[in-house]
Amino acid sequence: MTEKKFLQEYFKKLKSHFNNEEFLENLLVVKKILLETNSKGKKTMIFGNGGSAAIASHFSVDLTKNARVRCTNYNESDLLTCFSNDFGYEKWVEKTIEYYGDEDDNIILISASGTSKNMVNAANYVKKNKFNSLITFTGNKKNNDLNNLGNINFWVDSSAYNIIENVHQALLLSLVDLIIGNSEYPPN
Numbered sequence: 001m002t003e004k005k006f007l008q009e010y011f012k013k014l015k016s017h018f019n020n021e022e023f024l025e026n027l028l029v030v031k032k033i034l035l036e037t038n039s040k041g042k043k044t045m046i047f048g049n050g051g052s053a054a055i056a057s058h059f060s061v062d063l064t065k066n067a068r069v070r071c072t073n074y075n076e077s078d079l080l081t082c083f084s085n086d087f088g089y090e091k092w093v094e095k096t097i098e099y100y101g102d103e104d105d106n107i108i109l110i111s112a113s114g115t116s117k118n119m120v121n122a123a124n125y126v127k128k129n130k131f132n133s134l135i136t137f138t139g140n141k142k143n144n145d146l147n148n149l150g151n152i153n154f155w156v157d158s159s160a161y162n163i164i165e166n167v168h169q170a171l172l173l174s175l176v177d178l179i180i181g182n183s184e185y186p187p188n
Contacts, residue, residue, distance in 0.1 A: 010163075017156055017167045026152050027171065031178050033133050033152075034069050037106050042132065043070040045101055047093050047122065048110035051165045052137075056110055059172040067179040074100070093122035103130045108172075110137040112164040114144025114155075123149040137171070139164030 001009075017023075034044060044063070048056040053075050060073040074080075074096045083092035097107060107126045111119040114136075123146055126134045138147045139156035147155045154171055156164045177183040 013158070013160070014163055014166055017158070017163070018170070023154060023171060026154060027175060027178065030135060030152055031175060033106060033135075034063070034175070035179065037104065037132050038069045040104065042102060042104045042106070043072055044106040044108060045097060046071060046073050046108040046110070047096070047119065049116055049118070051161075052110035052112060052168065055165060055169045055172065056108070058169065059108075059176070062173060062176045063179075066185070067176050069179060072100070090117040090121055093118045094125040097122055097125060097131075101129075101131065104132045106133045106135065107131055108135045108137070109146060109150070110168055111144075111146050112138070112161050112168070113140045114138030114146040115140075116146070120145045120149070137168045139167075 037044060046056040046060050047053070053073075056073045057075055060071040063069050063071040074093075079096065080092060083095050087095045093109070101107070107122070109119045109123055119136075123134060123136065127149065133152065134150040135152045135154075136146050136150035137154045137156075138144050139161070140159050142155055142157070144155075147153050154168070156167045158164050158167075
């Protein structure tokens with residue numbers, strides 16, 4: 001396969017994920033959830049590992065700054081190392097939600113594999129407590145540990161991590177633009 005053919009196939013695979021009717025319907029529901037939560041003075045907390053943490057940061061900044069919907073992420077190395085050291089890496093997200101989350105906040109968890117223990121543990125914690133909504137973004141196997149734990153679940157039917165993460169990022173950033181009502185706007 002030539003490199004050009006590889007890229008054509010790659011973008012064809014990527015594009016195929018954006019005609020998913022369930023994604024479109026879920027995005028409309030999530031928009032409503034985010035706006036209702038924000039109007040009540042509550043926030044959305046978003047978490048991911050590695051590349052998903054970068055996606056979480058990007059979404060959080062854009063949602064807060066551009067769409068004016070309060071969203072926080074927790075990628076500070078001091079917090080991560082402290083909570084991982086004191087509670088274990090598999091519990092740092094759960095503990096962050098316990099310490100910083102408020103009743104009726106939204107929680108978004110991103111795990112390309114859907115098997116990250118820290119995300120699964122956090123999801124189980126959220127389900128046992130009084131949070132508004134749990135929204136998950138996963139990929140790989142449909143029956144992964146995190147998929148279906150949320151009120152709304154976005155599962156990308158792929159085992160290619162960069163495809164999964166690109167779709168996650170596009171879905172999340174489309175929410176920002178959906179809330180704004182435009183995909184083209186000047187920086188403010």
